[in-house]
Amino acid sequence: MYPGVWTTYILILFFSWLLVLSVFGCTPGTAWTVVNLFHFAITYHFFHWKKGTPFADDQGMYNGLTWWEQMDNGKQLTRNRKFLIVVPVVLYLIALHTTDYQQPMLFLNTLAVSVLVVAKLPNMHKVRIFGINAEN
Amino acid sequence: MVRLPYSTALTTLFSYGLLFAFGHLRDFFRRIIDSRKPTTNLKDYAPICLGHEDFYTRRLFNRVQDCCNRPIASAPDAWIDVIERYSNDGNKTIHRTSKTSRCLNLGSYNYLGFAAADEYCTPRVIESLKKYSASTCSVRVDGGNTKLHIELEELVARFVGKPAAILLGMGYATNSTIIPALIGKGGLIISDSLNHNSIVNGARGSGAAVRVFQHNNIAHLEEVLREQIAQGQPRTHRPWNKIIVIVEGIYSMEGELCKLPEVISVCKKYKAYTYLDEAHSIGAIGKSGRGVCDLLGVDPADVDIMMGTFTKSFGSCGGYIAASKEIIHHLKQTCPAHIYATSMSPPAVQQVISAIKVILGEDGTNRGAKKLAQIRENSNFFRSELKKMGFEVLGDNDSPVMPIMLYNPAKIPSFSRECLRLNVAAVVVAFPATPLLLSRARICISASHTREDLIKGLEVLSKAGDVSGIKYFPVEQEKTTAVEKLKKIQ
Helix, strand or coil: CCCCHHHHHHHHHHHHHHHHHHHHCCCHHHHHHHHHHHHHHHHHHHHHHCECCCCCCCCCCCCCCEHHHHHHHHCCCCHHHHHHHHHHHHHHHHHHHHHCCCCCHHHHHHHHHHHHHHHHCHHHCCCCHHHCCCCC | CCCCCHHHHHHHHHHHHHHHHHHHHHHHHHHHHHHHCCCCCCCCCCCCCCCCCCHHHHHHHHHHHHHCCCCECCCCCCEEEEEEEECCCCCCCCEEEEEEEEEEECCCCCCCCCCCCCCCHHHHHHHHHHHHCCCCCCECCCCCCCHHHHHHHHHHHHHHCCCEEEEECCHHHHHHHHHHHHCCCCCEEEEECCCCHHHHHHHHHHCCEEEEECCCCHHHHHHHHHHHHHHCCCCCCCCCCCEEEEEECEECCCCEECCHHHHHHHHHHCCCEEEEECCCCCCCCCCCCCCHHHHHCCCHHHCCEEEEECCCCCCCCCEEEEECHHHHHHHHHHCHHHHCCECCCHHHHHHHHHHHHHHHCCCCCCHHHHHHHHHHHHHHHHHHHHHHHCCCECCCCCCCEEEEECCCCCHHHHHHHHHHHCCEECEEECCCCCCCCCCEEEEECCCCCCHHHHHHHHHHHHHHHHHHCCCCCCCCCCCCCHHHHHHHHC
């Protein structure tokens, strides 16, 4: 709906990779792994853990839904959702490629991408495994 | 789809992201620090705000709180006394001082200058206050129907060009209580996507189905109408009882006029009723001040229901509906705001009567015609000068409302505070009244602004615009602006 959201997302990822490279002075592969893991932590927390909205006006109508479930009014497989599923996968491929498929980066990256992609599947809409995060 | 330059969209999204990130960071540390403090006595009480409901208010809105709800100490004329305030803790609490600063008022809906004392209206209002007292203390159907109310209803009907009218005590309540009285379950309301909250509220409260068409897009309106008429009611597919299309005269956040002739022709073709909300346009535009029908050359008989408020151009309070005698008769028996709410205060009624008489010229002078010409001239002058300076100004010509686009969330308080520092009171609007990326400063021009006031306003806006960096368009160099022309003469 708003222009430039996807581009801003990709630019933030790219600039955070540059930031990690300049701060830690590590190899590009390690930097991509670090970006991937931080991306996993932040997007998991905001998309699949936090529930409700930052506005009190809707009187708690969405208090049981995570932000991923609220996106596009609950419609599955819209363009936005497909884009957001593809981004972790592309990050995963870039991280693996630049680290030459070595352990332990391989394991951590695979864990991150599998959790993220599974959480975004349409079958997981409103599913709470073992009742984790089920209370409002 | 919202329209704005791509690079501006990127920077604005980035700014909101940054504000969001900082807000969460502060919340995180606040939670750590507060977990060390002893818990309060409110042990078994439920929290007022669950979780992060108030995140927007606490972390985004409170930062710029001093730009909103500024208290004033005089009537909202062309110049206004704004009470100075200060804050010691970053806008969490704001304290008033006893000093006021005299500012140019570019924020009040004072289109014809009736907001302050007027030589014709005010003596008559004071007289009616002495005669009828400040409130009727009763509903219209009970003991609150005075001679003034009947006179005003006839006068409003004559002014707008319809056979009859009904008065209500509050402009917002007019929309939100009349629409449920006109249409109910089994009906369809098609409203413009940028309609005011009162219309949205009334439409939701009526029980009818509501569909939205893209703002001022007549092709989309026709598409929605055709689809809905073909489909009928949801699930049963029976034909709709009635279809009402609701549009506004001037959209207050855009300053645009609605394409009324096209809307009327589409509605006639598909036999839908039209409801025109002239809150901002009645009294302010048109050759004789009769609103958007006057300006665009539409016969008032073609619009089924015309609604308006007295708060903007007439300097009073309350609203009206003007329609055919049968509709008004029905509304007087079914509208809850007429039957259960206190009637309009008699001095307020007298103010509207006097204001309409001035506009029509029935007070014996031509002040009304002069005011109408003045506001048109002022609006066109101001808008063209702002555009020459490079601001992005929305709205059509002849409309006294002109929003200046700000976009970036940081420019909102910067522009507002800089204007106040230079003694201009301007109003800024952001999310949720406007879309997230399209925050703006809204200027409302009045007939009581003189040419010098406008030139001073332009200078201040130009300086504040330079500080905030909102001159998105190139400055026109070929012709000098009026400011420079005046400086050359002096």
